[in-house]
Amino acid sequence: MKQNIIDIQNVTKSYESGKPVLNTISLAITKGSFVTIIGPSGCGKTTLLRLINGMEDADSGQIKVLGKDLADWDKIQLRRSIGYAIQQGGLFPHLTIKENIGFVLSISGNEAVSIDKRVNSLAEIMSFDNRQLLSYPAELSGGQQQRAGVARALAANPEIILMDEPFGALDNITRRTLQKELKEMHQKLGITFVMVTHDLKEAFTLGTKVVIMNEGKIEQYDAPDNIREKPTNEWVKEFTME
Amino acid sequence: MSILSEIIKTVQERHEYLYELLVQHILLSLAAIVIITAIGLVTGIGILYNPKLRGPILGTVNFLYTIPSIAMFGLFIPLIGIGYVNALVVLIIYGLLPVIRNTYTGLNVVDPLLLDAAKGMGATPWQVFSRVRWPLAFPTIVSGFRTMVVMTIALAGLASFIGAGGLGQAIYRGINTNNSALILVGSISVALLALLADLAIGKIEKSLKKKSVTKGKSHVWLKYSGLFVIAAIALFMLFTKTGKSTGKEIVVATKPTAEQYILGEIISQLVENNTDIQVIRKFGIGGGTSNIHPAMLKGEIDIYPEYTGTAWLFVLKEPQIINPDSLYSALTKAYAEQFNLNWICRLGFNNTFTLALPETVAQENSIHTFSELAQKSNSFIFGAEFDFFEREDGFAGLNRIYPFNFKNKVELDINLKFQALENNTVEVINAFSTDSRIKQMNLRVLKDDKLFFPAYQAGIVIRNETLQEFPELNGILKGLEGLIDDSTMLQLNYEVEIEKKSPDEVAQTLLKSHRLIK
Numbered sequence: 001m002k003q004n005i006i007d008i009q010n011v012t013k014s015y016e017s018g019k020p021v022l023n024t025i026s027l028a029i030t031k032g033s034f035v036t037i038i039g040p041s042g043c044g045k046t047t048l049l050r051l052i053n054g055m056e057d058a059d060s061g062q063i064k065v066l067g068k069d070l071a072d073w074d075k076i077q078l079r080r081s082i083g084y085a086i087q088q089g090g091l092f093p094h095l096t097i098k099e100n101i102g103f104v105l106s107i108s109g110n111e112a113v114s115i116d117k118r119v120n121s122l123a124e125i126m127s128f129d130n131r132q133l134l135s136y137p138a139e140l141s142g143g144q145q146q147r148a149g150v151a152r153a154l155a156a157n158p159e160i161i162l163m164d165e166p167f168g169a170l171d172n173i174t175r176r177t178l179q180k181e182l183k184e185m186h187q188k189l190g191i192t193f194v195m196v197t198h199d200l201k202e203a204f205t206l207g208t209k210v211v212i213m214n215e216g217k218i219e220q221y222d223a224p225d226n227i228r229e230k231p232t233n234e235w236v237k238e239f240t241m242e
Numbered sequence: 243m244s245i246l247s248e249i250i251k252t253v254q255e256r257h258e259y260l261y262e263l264l265v266q267h268i269l270l271s272l273a274a275i276v277i278i279t280a281i282g283l284v285t286g287i288g289i290l291y292n293p294k295l296r297g298p299i300l301g302t303v304n305f306l307y308t309i310p311s312i313a314m315f316g317l318f319i320p321l322i323g324i325g326y327v328n329a330l331v332v333l334i335i336y337g338l339l340p341v342i343r344n345t346y347t348g349l350n351v352v353d354p355l356l357l358d359a360a361k362g363m364g365a366t367p368w369q370v371f372s373r374v375r376w377p378l379a380f381p382t383i384v385s386g387f388r389t390m391v392v393m394t395i396a397l398a399g400l401a402s403f404i405g406a407g408g409l410g411q412a413i414y415r416g417i418n419t420n421n422s423a424l425i426l427v428g429s430i431s432v433a434l435l436a437l438l439a440d441l442a443i444g445k446i447e448k449s450l451k452k453k454s455v456t457k458g459k460s461h462v463w464l465k466y467s468g469l470f471v472i473a474a475i476a477l478f479m480l481f482t483k484t485g486k487s488t489g490k491e492i493v494v495a496t497k498p499t500a501e502q503y504i505l506g507e508i509i510s511q512l513v514e515n516n517t518d519i520q521v522i523r524k525f526g527i528g529g530g531t532s533n534i535h536p537a538m539l540k541g542e543i544d545i546y547p548e549y550t551g552t553a554w555l556f557v558l559k560e561p562q563i564i565n566p567d568s569l570y571s572a573l574t575k576a577y578a579e580q581f582n583l584n585w586i587c588r589l590g591f592n593n594t595f596t597l598a599l600p601e602t603v604a605q606e607n608s609i610h611t612f613s614e615l616a617q618k619s620n621s622f623i624f625g626a627e628f629d630f631f632e633r634e635d636g637f638a639g640l641n642r643i644y645p646f647n648f649k650n651k652v653e654l655d656i657n658l659k660f661q662a663l664e665n666n667t668v669e670v671i672n673a674f675s676t677d678s679r680i681k682q683m684n685l686r687v688l689k690d691d692k693l694f695f696p697a698y699q700a701g702i703v704i705r706n707e708t709l710q711e712f713p714e715l716n717g718i719l720k721g722l723e724g725l726i727d728d729s730t731m732l733q734l735n736y737e738v739e740i741e742k743k744s745p746d747e748v749a750q751t752l753l754k755s756h757r758l759i760k
Contacts, residue, residue, distance in 0.1 A: 050362075053362060055358070055361065055362055076364050076365075076366055077364070078364075079361070079362060079363060079364035080363070080364030081364075084359070084362040084363050086355065086358070086359055086362070087355075090355060090356060090358075090359030092356060092360075092373075092374055092378075093356075093378070094377045094378055103360075103363060103373075104363050104364060107363070107364065107365050107366075107369045107373065108364070152363075162362075
């Protein structure tokens with residue numbers, strides 16, 4: 001049996017307003033899987049994602065990442081070992097694409113030469129040319145920006161990559177292309193991906209396993225085909241039909 | 243002579259003086275800019291992280307910013323006195339708003355999504371600030387900095403008002419000595435300085451941007467280093483300046499009139515040429531006696547020329563003494579006892595209120611005194627400014643001593659009085675006895691034969707402590723006793739105000755002709 005690279009057990013989380021965002025959630029993610037999280041807005045999917053790299057703290061329950069309890073992790077080290085990509089790439093407008101991709105390596109104190117080497121090899125994989133590398137994010141198309149965001153998340157060779165609606169703002173064609181690329185990359189690199197999305201088709205195409213969430217609870221967590229064939233309840237059936 | 247050639251002549255003749263003012267101006271501005279930048283950045287960052295302090299601090303600096311600058315300079319005189327420090331404090335208070343506001347706003351409006359992204363990638367709080375928040379806020383901060391620099395350089399022009407020097411002194415001196423070329427040279431210099439500074443900051447900002455593209459991550463430090471270089475230069479200049487001032491020196495101040503500038507130069511040059519004491523000139527202090535006298539008591543000024551009437555009536559607030567000699571001896575006694583200030587000597591002239599009429603008219607009617615004028619007054623029209631007619635020590639009191647019966651009395655604006663005389667709207671006016679226009683228009687000053695107007699004899703006031711420290715000053719300055727009579731002072735004022743000679747040149751010629759300096 002494959003090892004659980006992320007193990008969430010009985011986690012509850014609520015904000016000051018009272019009602020829990022996450023209600024006794026458990027989720028085990030095996031190494032090398034591609035897990036997509038989907039649900040209506042406000043269901044707690046982004047909060048769940050942000051628990052994994054310590055951007056949010058749970059009120060109760062236990063979270064293990066890379067075999068180590070979250071409480072034992074130095075948060076800065078934890079985040080540097082996890083790739084992180086957000087909507088529109090979250091690229092820094094004052095840095096070039098090259099500097100953006102090298103950001104994690106740079107803040108971790110790597111030598112300029114080794115950063116350069118890594119960025120160039122990523123640029124080759126993502127087919128960025130030199131002119132694009134020296135441009136600022138605003139000078140590139142949305143799709144290109146997003147690919148730079150993915151490249152940035154990959155830069156430090158993480159075992160896990162978290163993505164929060166990375167392709168949210170893109171047009172359909174660009175989106176499908178990037179999804180295809182991402183899928184190939186996952187198969188080639190064997191990295192564990194956890195991705196929050198609001199696009200049902202994206203969740204089912206990319207995910208080796210899909211988490212269906214509603215009102216702070218996981219309704220179903222299974223392979224896409226199993227969910228389609230055997231939805232656990234009426235709500236899941238309804239939701240996945242859209 | 244065209245105004246342009248007058249400007250060129252002014253610059254040629256006074257380039258040393260102007261250079262000195264320029265250096266003072268730059269030093270004052272730079273010191274203010276460095277301190278403002280330091281305080282402004284720290285405060286701006288501080289209120290970003292302390293929301294409780296934000297409202298009160300922004301409110302306070304906003305409020306201070308709305309106080310008119312002249313009022314602000316005046317406001318601080320009782321608190322910190324005149325001169326460099328006061329000017330610096332005022333400049334700092336004004337400059338803080340744009341720096342604090344732009345620093346805070348620039349840092350605050352950075353997209354939280356980007357800060358979150360940086361944190362999520364494992365940036366430490368300092369890295370989030372230095373790699374993301376600060377560089378994104380930087381253009382806004384620089385624009386606040388630019389506003390502040392231009393404003394500070396312009397505002398430093400007002401510093402001369404309180405004796406802190408700078409190019410404003412040329413403007414102020416130009417106004418007080420009726421020299422429009424000097425006013426223009428001063429104003430243009432301030433404007434050019436501000437413009438150049440603005441351009442330079444723009445250039446530096448641009449080149450930093452370019453470097454950041456090619457050099458990658460080091461650009462943050464390049465941006466900081468620009469500020470550090472400016473700070474280093476300013477601090478270096480400050481230290482060299484204070485280092486120089488450890489020797490023997492005295493401060494000579496004057497009120498803002500041409501006559502006072504000349505007297506100030508006479509005193510300063512006499513001291514400089516006969517001792518090894520360095521003279522710091524704080525000429526043209528705004529507000530005159532009301533600001534100079536307190537500064538004398540505080541020890542910020544050592545010597546200044548004063549008039550007996552002003553000292554007796556305005557400073558001591560004593561009732562009038564008619565006899566000028568009795569006045570002087572009462573005055574010197576009171577000054578020594580109450581203020582520990584010494585009157586060294588009287589210079590010889592009396593700059594008091596008088597009546598004047600064209601020399602030709604005076605000759606035709608053989609009028610020399612107020613009494614003679616009173617007898618023949620029914621054939622003349624008298625002109626004076628509005629408040630002269632109002633004041634008890636003006637026309638009303640005068641008319642009680644001398645039974646004037648003018649054909650007509652005309653109220654005029656003080657600046658139009660001489661003009662009205664020239665085109666015969668009026669025939670007799672009131673005037674100050676050493677006003678250069680008396681000579682320019684060839685007027686006769688009449689004798690106040692029944693001594694109605696108080697004496698305003700010019701003299702030199704010095705601090706007792708200064709005299710004890712430099713006893714040689716007593717003998718040297720006594721050399722000026724009785725040296726300048728009414729007509730001599732009138733002539734000197736005429737040379738400066740009408741012939742546009744500089745006060746130092748006029749003073750030098752006088753002292754040389756009496757062999758008081760080589």
